[in-house]
Amino acid sequence: MESKSDSLIAYNVLEKKIINSGFCTLCGACEAACPVSAIQIEGEKVRRLHDCSKDLDLCPICYSMCPHSEALLLRSLKCVSGAPIRHEELGYYRKIVLAQAADPKLREQSHGGAVVTSLLTYGIEKKVFDSAIVSQAEPENPAKPKAAVALVPDDILSAVGSKFFPSSVAKAYGGAVYGYGKTKIAFVGVPCHVLALRKMEAWQHKISGNLAITIGLFCFGTFSLSPLLEHIEKTYKIKPSDIKQMRLSKKFVIQTENDVIRIPLSEIKDHILPSCRTCTDFTAELADISVGTAYPLKDWSTVIIRTKAGEDFFYDAVENGVISTWVIEEEPNVFERVIVAAAQKRTSALKEAKKMEAIIGFLPVLMLRESDALAKIKVEEIMTRNIKTVLHNITVSQFLDLVTRYHHISYPVINESGEPIGIATLEEAAKVPKEKRNDTLVSQITRPELVVAYPGETALDVFKRMSEHETGRILVLDPTNPKKLLGMVTKTDLMHTLTDNIENI
Ligand SMILES: Cc1cc2nc3c(=O)[nH]c(=O)nc-3n(C[C@H](O)[C@H](O)[C@H](O)COP(=O)(O)OP(=O)(O)OC[C@H]3O[C@@H](n4cnc5c(N)ncnc54)[C@H](O)[C@@H]3O)c2cc1C
Ligand code: SF4
Ligand code: SF4
Ligand code: SF4
Numbered sequence: 334m335e336s337k338s339d340s341l342i343a344y345n346v347l348e349k350k351i352i353n354s355g356f357c358t359l360c361g362a363c364e365a366a367c368p369v370s371a372i373q374i375e376g377e378k379v380r381r382l383h384d385c386s387k388d389l390d391l392c393p394i395c396y397s398m399c400p401h402s403e404a405l406l407l408r409s410l411k412c413v414s415g416a417p418i419r420h421e422e423l424g425y426y427r428k429i430v431l432a433q434a435a436d437p438k439l440r441e442q443s444h445g446g447a448v449v450t451s452l453l454t455y456g457i458e459k460k461v462f463d464s465a466i467v468s469q470a471e472p473e474n475p476a477k478p479k480a481a482v483a484l485v486p487d488d489i490l491s492a493v494g495s496k497f498f499p500s501s502v503a504k505a506y507g508g509a510v511y512g513y514g515k516t517k518i519a520f521v522g523v524p525c526h527v528l529a530l531r532k533m534e535a536w537q538h539k540i541s542g543n544l545a546i547t548i549g550l551f552c553f554g555t556f557s558l559s560p561l562l563e564h565i566e567k568t569y570k571i572k573p574s575d576i577k578q579m580r581l582s583k584k585f586v587i588q589t590e591n592d593v594i595r596i597p598l599s600e601i602k603d604h605i606l607p608s609c610r611t612c613t614d615f616t617a618e619l620a621d622i623s624v625g626t627a628y629p630l631k632d633w634s635t636v637i638i639r640t641k642a643g644e645d646f647f648y649d650a651v652e653n654g655v656i657s658t659w660v661i662e663e664e665p666n667v668f669e670r671v672i673v674a675a676a677q678k679r680t681s682a683l684k685e686a687k688k689m690e691a692i693i694g695f696l697p698v699l700m701l702r703e704s705d706a707l708a709k710i711k712v713e714e715i716m717t718r719n720i721k722t723v724l725h726n727i728t729v730s731q732f733l734d735l736v737t738r739y740h741h742i743s744y745p746v747i748n749e750s751g752e753p754i755g756i757a758t759l760e761e762a763a764k765v766p767k768e769k770r771n772d773t774l775v776s777q778i779t780r781p782e783l784v785v786a787y788p789g790e791t792a793l794d795v796f797k798r799m800s801e802h803e804t805g806r807i808l809v810l811d812p813t814n815p816k817k818l819l820g821m822v823t824k825t826d827l828m829h830t831l832t833d834n835i836e837n838i
Contacts, residue, residue: 342386343396344371352379354693356401356608358555360522361480361504362529363395366538374501377558398532400525401608409531413619413639419825421805422675422742424618428638429740431627431659431667432651442493444580445626446634448656449521449548452622452647453489455655456519461646462545464509465519467492468500474573477558480505482513495550497579498558499606503529510540517545523552524614531619546646549617551625551635551671553581553678554609561604569594582628611686615675622647627667633659635671665737672742673763679805707796707827713788715830716809716820722747723757725776729765732757732775745808745818746779752816753808755779786822787812792830795822 351357357379364372364379371385372395385392397404416425423429433446440447453465468478469492478500483489502522509515520530527549533541562573571589580586584595617623621643627633636658638644650656661668723732723744736742742759754776761778762770784802786795786809795807805824811817 342389342391343393344381344385347396347399347402348381351396351399351401354607356606357399358401358525358606358608359499359501360400360526360529361501361507362398362400362533364501364504365507365510365540366394366398366533366536368392368394374504377499394536394538397536398529398538400528400532405532405535406528408535409528409619412531412534415641416639418740420740421823421825422672422679423616423637423740424614424639424825426637426639427641427644429661429668430636430638431630431633431661431664432636432656433633433659435654435657439490439493440632442490444494445624446632447493448624448634448636449550450489450493451655452548452650453483453519453521454486455650455653456546456646457483457486457489459649459653461649462517462519464513464515464517465489465521466502466505466509467521468496468502470494470496474562474576476562476573476576476579482509482515484513494578495581497556497581497585498561499555500526502526506530506544507540510543516543518543519546519548520544521548521550522617523550523555524617524619525552525608525612527617527620528614546622546642547620549620549623551616551623551674552609552612553615553674554605554612556601556604557606561601564601564604565596569596607689611682611689613679613682615678616671625671627664628670630664630667633667635661635667662737665733668737668740669733669759669763672740673760676742676758676760707793707830708791710792710830711788712786712790712792712795712809712822715792715826716788716822717826718820720745720818720821722751722753722818723775724749725754725774725779727775729762729770729773729775729778732762733759733770736762743806745821746775747818750816751818753783753810753818755781755783756806756808783808785810785815788819792822792827796827799824799827 359374361374364374369385371383373380373382396402413425416427418426432448434440434451439450456462465483467481467483467489469481471477471479478496478498480500480502482505506520509518527547530544530547565571575589576587578588584597587594616637621640623637625635627635638647651658721739721744723746725746725748736759744757745753746755746757748754757775757779765773784804784807786807807822809820811819
């Protein structure tokens with residue numbers, strides 16, 4: 334059992350729960366935040382340089398900053414919770430658009446719209462920030478990311494493209510502050526990287542005030558470097574130094590000087606890091622600006638603008654001709670894919686989380702957890718009352734139009750009397766072949782099982798029911814007339830409630 338003093342020194346908990354359990358994604362936030370430089374990321378390992386408990390009897394920092402610990406999670410949400418739109422799968426946001434770098438040469442080098450590279454280059458040139466944390470390719474092993482402090486546009490250009498292995502970007506952020514004395518830093522990373530930085534802000538860590546803007550990348554997961562490269566060498570006889578590029582489409586594409594290999598994702602899924610299996614954040618929900626692919630469109634990226642700072646910066650770049658934009662509502666396929674991917678990641682993470690918790694007794698967290706604060710809040714205080722419903726006899730095409738217009742992914746289905754008869758989701762609608770969508774009724778894709786709550790129940794009851802049924806939404810019915818729909822509570826509503834009540838947690 335953990336002794337009291339063990340748990341007061343965060344490193345002991347970090348080591349036991351995160352590092353030794355295989356949940357570390359090597360971001361380096363613990364190294365950057367440690368007040369006595371006791372931790373170092375070395376290669377693919379976190380190393381303790383000296384025993385800090387000899388000098389300190391209490392330090393909560395490294396475990397709290399780790400993006401895979403439950404600490405500070407809800408407090409970190411504050412950075413985006415002022416946004417006007419609250420979406421079940423995409424988090425808080427102000428706008429979603431399609432975007433691409435105006436420079437076609439740049440787009441050629443990237444696999445998307447090269448939006449990140451353009452924004453960073455623009456920001457450095459215009460002195461919006463004084464440096465940027467990027468992930469370049471290691472010269473002797475191009476698949477391997479090397480987190481770096483970019484000071485000039487050339488440093489940013491050499492980081493174009495995605496590398497699907499862990500990058501110690503939070504460590505590099507610490508290096509930008511301590512090593513280079515930078516005070517306005519742009520930060521690019523996958524969702525857990527962004528969370529680490531947001532935790533520093535929530536903690537008011539002394540280096541967090543140097544963060545100017547965070548750009549988050551959509552992320553399905555990262556691979557464990559050595560095991561995957563060994564697999565590729567053994568199976569396909571490709572040495573790490575021969576890999577010129579890795580790309581993700583329906584398959585994992587490896588390009589060498591003379592060849593292109595397409596590996597099915599099912600073949601390499603066991604090399605995805607354990608933390609990624611329980612990670613629920615696909616779109617970097619805490620970033621100022623989130624960027625992902627815009628499949629099936631080539632050359633474009635999907636951009637989710639979440640904060641006012643992100644919006645001002647992004648549109649400044651647009652107005653100056655660096656970035657071109659396009660309306661996402663004109664490309665319903667793209668929008669549909671983003672929310673389906675986010676929903677699928679969340680659902681599979683919840684399932685995996687349940688399994689892992691049963692085996693190891695705890696869980697590294699990127700999700701809402703039970704909290705006493707939820708027991709103090711009544712459903713009637715947090716439910717959304719004027720919810721959008723759909724009639725059972727509209728077609729799937731009409732339903733998809735509504736999804737595009739309102740950006741929700743699921744709707745209560747009602748009969749002519751206004752009584753709820755089930756739930757229709759984008760996921761189910763997407764399974765109907767395109768040519769049959771005009772002839773298929775919503776009633777044919779409606780899931781009849783209703784997960785419900787009543788106004789007098791607590792938010793904790795709702796949370797437990799959501800976990801039990803693995804759903805992110807619950808209908809609220811009138812207890813005196815259970816056929817009368819009063820409203821709905823979503824998981825985002827619960828998160829929002831908790832962030833509003835953060836002082837009580
Ligand atoms: C591990 C990983 C998984 C991803 N999974 C998906 C996905 O499933 N679906 C989807 O739509 N998009 C995914 N993306 C995002 C996508 O690949 C692009 O990064 C994103 O669309 C931005 O494109 P861009 O052309 O604007 O970026 P670019 O202009 O090419 O810039 C890319 C930036 O990404 C940074 N970067 C590269 N590799 C890493 C890394 N390992 N860690 C931190 N930063 C890095 C670089 O610093 C660079 O600045 C993933 C990205 C990564 C790194
Ligand atoms: S001193 Fe450093 S290693 Fe020790 S608990 Fe604090 S942050 Fe962790
Ligand atoms: S903070 Fe980052 S590097 Fe440190 S243990 Fe957590 S995931 Fe690993
Ligand atoms: S899936 Fe989640 S935990 Fe894994 S790298 Fe992406 S953001 Fe981090």
